[in-house]
Amino acid sequence: MNQFNANILIVEDDVQIRNFISYTLKAEGFKYFTTGTAQGALNQLITNQIDLMLLDLGLPDFDGMDVIAKVREWSDIPILVVSARDQDKEKAAALDAGADDYLTKPFSATELMARIRVALRHMYKQNSASLQTVFTVGELSIDLEKRLVYLGSCELHTTPLEYSLLALFFKNIGKVLTTGYIIKQVWGSGYGTDTQALRALMAGLRRKIEENPANPRYIMTEIGVGYRLVDE
Amino acid sequence: MNQFNANILIVEDDVQIRNFISYTLKAEGFKYFTTGTAQGALNQLITNQIDLMLLDLGLPDFDGMDVIAKVREWSDIPILVVSARDQDKEKAAALDAGADDYLTKPFSATELMARIRVALRHMYKQNSASLQTVFTVGELSIDLEKRLVYLGSCELHTTPLEYSLLALFFKNIGKVLTTGYIIKQVWGSGYGTDTQALRALMAGLRRKIEENPANPRYIMTEIGVGYRLVDE
DNA sequence: TTAAATTTCTCACAGCTTTCTCACAGGCTG
DNA sequence: CAGCCTGTGAGAAAGCTGTGAGAAATTTAA
Numbered sequence: 286m287n288q289f290n291a292n293i294l295i296v297e298d299d300v301q302i303r304n305f306i307s308y309t310l311k312a313e314g315f316k317y318f319t320t321g322t323a324q325g326a327l328n329q330l331i332t333n334q335i336d337l338m339l340l341d342l343g344l345p346d347f348d349g350m351d352v353i354a355k356v357r358e359w360s361d362i363p364i365l366v367v368s369a370r371d372q373d374k375e376k377a378a379a380l381d382a383g384a385d386d387y388l389t390k391p392f393s394a395t396e397l398m399a400r401i402r403v404a405l406r407h408m409y410k411q412n413s414a415s416l417q418t419v420f421t422v423g424e425l426s427i428d429l430e431k432r433l434v435y436l437g438s439c440e441l442h443t444t445p446l447e448y449s450l451l452a453l454f455f456k457n458i459g460k461v462l463t464t465g466y467i468i469k470q471v472w473g474s475g476y477g478t479d480t481q482a483l484r485a486l487m488a489g490l491r492r493k494i495e496e497n498p499a500n501p502r503y504i505m506t507e508i509g510v511g512y513r514l515v516d517e
Numbered sequence: 518m519n520q521f522n523a524n525i526l527i528v529e530d531d532v533q534i535r536n537f538i539s540y541t542l543k544a545e546g547f548k549y550f551t552t553g554t555a556q557g558a559l560n561q562l563i564t565n566q567i568d569l570m571l572l573d574l575g576l577p578d579f580d581g582m583d584v585i586a587k588v589r590e591w592s593d594i595p596i597l598v599v600s601a602r603d604q605d606k607e608k609a610a611a612l613d614a615g616a617d618d619y620l621t622k623p624f625s626a627t628e629l630m631a632r633i634r635v636a637l638r639h640m641y642k643q644n645s646a647s648l649q650t651v652f653t654v655g656e657l658s659i660d661l662e663k664r665l666v667y668l669g670s671c672e673l674h675t676t677p678l679e680y681s682l683l684a685l686f687f688k689n690i691g692k693v694l695t696t697g698y699i700i701k702q703v704w705g706s707g708y709g710t711d712t713q714a715l716r717a718l719m720a721g722l723r724r725k726i727e728e729n730p731a732n733p734r735y736i737m738t739e740i741g742v743g744y745r746l747v748d749e
Numbered sequence: 750t751t752a753a754a755t756t757t758c759t760c761a762c763a764g765c766t767t768t769c770t771c772a773c774a775g776g777c778t779g
Numbered sequence: 780c781a782g783c784c785t786g787t788g789a790g791a792a793a794g795c796t797g798t799g800a801g802a803a804a805t806t807t808a809a
Contacts, residue, residue, distance in 0.1 A: 444755080444756055444757080445756080445757095446756080446757070447756095479758095479759095481758075481759065481760085482757075482758055482759085485757080485758070485759085486757080486758095489756095489757095508765090508766060508767075509766080509767070
């Protein structure tokens with residue numbers, strides 16, 4: 286067993302290499318998912334709690350570079366590119382697109398594992414700074430770990446979208462979040478730019494958390510820009 | 518010029534490679550220091566503000582592995598190992614000791630630069646708080662991250678255009694900005710050259726931030742040229 | 750499986766804010 | 780004084796937000 290407890294997504298269409306990698310990961314005690322297509326990778330990332338992605342650039346449906354760009358629109362998970370392409374420019378392009386490391390085939394299990402450990406170390410170092418899971422503003426608080434919202438001492442029921450929205454604000458207390466950013470974070474990047482649904486969602490949320498929704502105390506509107514959770 | 522403004526320490530005893538690396542870094546606009554020994558590396562790290570270290574493992578005085586371990590006792594700066602040793606175990610050992618990446622000689626400038634960018638990206642993401650986002654002149658201050666303006670200790674409401682204008686001045690404190698430049702920055706290049714809207718916008722902004730708009734304290738008019746935010 | 754309940758999205762509209770335009774006043778310069 | 784530039788107030792036009800009602804979609808329960 287290793288020190289990390291991570292879910293790793295293997296995106297590789299060559300069955301032999303996929304087996305080699307998954308065998309190696311299993312031997313080290315990692316949990317993993319596999320897929321052979323770009324589309325499958327995106328699906329897995331959405332449905333499962335993935336901590337790190339091993340990505341082959343040569344996929345049958347889309348180019349791996351597009352996958353990197355797509356994922357980076359909404360996620361910061363470590364992406365380790367595994368590719369047969371050995372051109373420096375390819376490497377630089379992938380790394381600049383947002384990949385965290387680049388391994389050229391053939392590679393050894395030892396090196397792969399070491400580089401995975403580095404990537405996970407980075408991730409945990411980053412997350413350890415934001416270990417706090419309970420945030421409070423005035424009477425309102427949120428427990429990100431338990432996924433619960435409290436108003437005073439009372440638990441407050443929230444729908445999934447309402448919770449997602451509120452959590453986003455608590456992760457950015459005091460900052461003005463633009464409507465475009467909020468929509469991307471709550472609905473995902475494929476949703477578009479229509480703000481109507483956000484307005485409706487915000488109305489519902491305010492009805493629950495604000496005493497007087499027309500004159501909010503917690504989430505302020507910044508006209509023409511977005512919204513902001515006040516910082517005391 | 519690159520997007521980062523980092524000091525890089527090159528630890529390499531082979532003069533040719535050292536020159537190659539420093540030449541590459543200079544071409545990309547990085548500042549750098551060089552040393553050929555482990556002892557020198559530690560000295561430089563203590564005396565200079567180093568943001569990233571390029572480390573050759575084969576040093577004359579101590580083994581590079583010891584340098585990594587030593588540095589990691591007190592610093593989290595990215596360490597990029599550059600080595601001729603191509604053994605997987607060597608790589609794994611260096612990475613597990615705390616290095617962030619491992620490049621095998623010979624390597625290309627392109628790849629080196631891309632990997633440096635990845636390392637710096639990680640670092641900046643981690644202490645993104647350390648980037649200055651609050652600027653102050655007299656009683657007036659702006660928080661670019663939160664998108665908020667303060668006058669004294671009071672929050673000041675600004676419209677999107679007013680904020681955009683004020684932020685532009687704070688990014689250019691003390692400099693005279695021509696009306697043409699301001700219009701292009703605030704309204705975009707497609708707007709034209711009509712200054713009427715800018716005059717109206719400026720009047721509104723001054724009404725909010727100046728005690729006496731007719732005799733401004735913060736944003737001065739430079740007749741025939743443009744405007745300027747005073748520098749204390 | 751179907752049915753009920755909940756959640757989410759869409760529409761239409763009222764009310765408000767922001768932005769632009771116009772007209773004019775005042776100051777500086779030659 | 781005339782010409783140019785800047786500042787300002789008023790008002791129109793455009794744009795943005797909040798909200799209720801109901802439709803559509805999703806989840807939960809039976």
